[in-house]
Amino acid sequence: MSASPERTAAKTRIGVLISGRGSNLFALQEACARGDVPAEIVVVISNQQDAAGVAKAREQGIPVFVLEHRGLRRADHEQAILLELRRHGVEWVCLAGYLRILGRDLVEAYPERILNIHPSLLPAFPGLDAQRQAWEYGVKIAGCTVHLVDHGLDSGPIVAQSSFVVPEGIGSQELADHVLRLEHQLYPATMRRLLTENWAVEGRRLVFG
Ligand code: GRF
Numbered sequence: 001m002s003a004s005p006e007r008t009a010a011k012t013r014i015g016v017l018i019s020g021r022g023s024n025l026f027a028l029q030e031a032c033a034r035g036d037v038p039a040e041i042v043v044v045i046s047n048q049q050d051a052a053g054v055a056k057a058r059e060q061g062i063p064v065f066v067l068e069h070r071g072l073r074r075a076d077h078e079q080a081i082l083l084e085l086r087r088h089g090v091e092w093v094c095l096a097g098y099l100r101i102l103g104r105d106l107v108e109a110y111p112e113r114i115l116n117i118h119p120s121l122l123p124a125f126p127g128l129d130a131q132r133q134a135w136e137y138g139v140k141i142a143g144c145t146v147h148l149v150d151h152g153l154d155s156g157p158i159v160a161q162s163s164f165v166v167p168e169g170i171g172s173q174e175l176a177d178h179v180l181r182l183e184h185q186l187y188p189a190t191m192r193r194l195l196t197e198n199w200a201v202e203g204r205r206l207v208f209g
Contacts, residue, residue: 012039012195015090017081017098018046022053023180024096024117024187029062031188038195043088045081047100063088069100078106085109094191095149099128107151112201114149115194117187119179121145121161126154131179135172142166142175144183146190148206157206160190 014032016025025044031037044057047069057064065084069077082105085093095102095116107114120130122145125137134142143163150156162182166175193199199208 010038013042013089013091014039014094014191015043015045015085015088015092016041016094016096018044018051018053018096019048019099020051020053020097022051022056022096024183025053025094026056027184028094028096028188028191029060031192037188037192039092039191042090043084045084047077047098053097074103075105078103082106082109092191092195093149094187096187101153102149102151104151107149112148115159115187115191116147116149116154116156117183118145118147118154119176119183121163122147122154122158131176132172135170135175140166142179144179144186146186148201157201157204159194159206160186162186 016028018025025041028037029041032039032041041062043063043065044053045065046054047067048054049066049068054064054066067077067080091113093110093114095114102114118126118130120134121141121143125133131142141163143161145161146159147154148156148159162185164178164182193208197208199206
C-alpha cells in the first residue's frame, strides 16, 4: 500500500471513535490544524453520550455522532457507525480510547485503514488498564503502541512504538501520565508517516519504505 502524490496533496478524511476524554483525538486534531498531518477530522463518533471528548468536540465545531451501544445488537450498532463514516466520506478511522472491540463488518469495510493507540508496548499488556498492568508487573521500560486494527484485541500489525525508561519509585498514575504524553506525540506522527510514506504489510509486519 502506498501514498500517491495526489492523495498526499488532498487532505485525508479521518473519522475518530472515542469513549472517553478524547485527549488523543485533540492531539490529532491540533496536528491536523497545524498542517503536521495532511488530514482533517470530519466526524467524531462515540458510544458514550457523556464522554468528555464529545462535549469538547462539539464546542470545537467538529461533527459528532453519538450512539450508545447498550440495548443494541453489536452488528446493528456497527452498521449505524459504518453508515455515519460513509456519510462523511471517511477514508481512515482512528480509534482513540474507543472501548469496544470492532466487529467484522467495520474492520472489513476499512482494510488497513483503521488505527488504534494503546498505552503499552504491545504485545505486552493488551486490554484495559494497560499502564497499571505494566506498573504492577514492574516493567523497567514502558511506552505506547500505534497499530493497525484487526479482529483481535490490540493485536493488529504494529506501526510505531515509543518508550521510556521507568524512573525508580514512580507511581502508577505518574507512569500513565508519562505514557499519555508520549501518545500525544506518537499518534499524530504515525498518522503523518502512514499518509506520506510508502509502506506495506508483510505477514504481520508493517514495513515502511
Ligand atoms: C489512551 O491511553 C489510549 O492509549 C487508550 O485509551 C486512552 C484514551 O485516552 N486506547 P484519551 O481518551 O485519548 O484521552
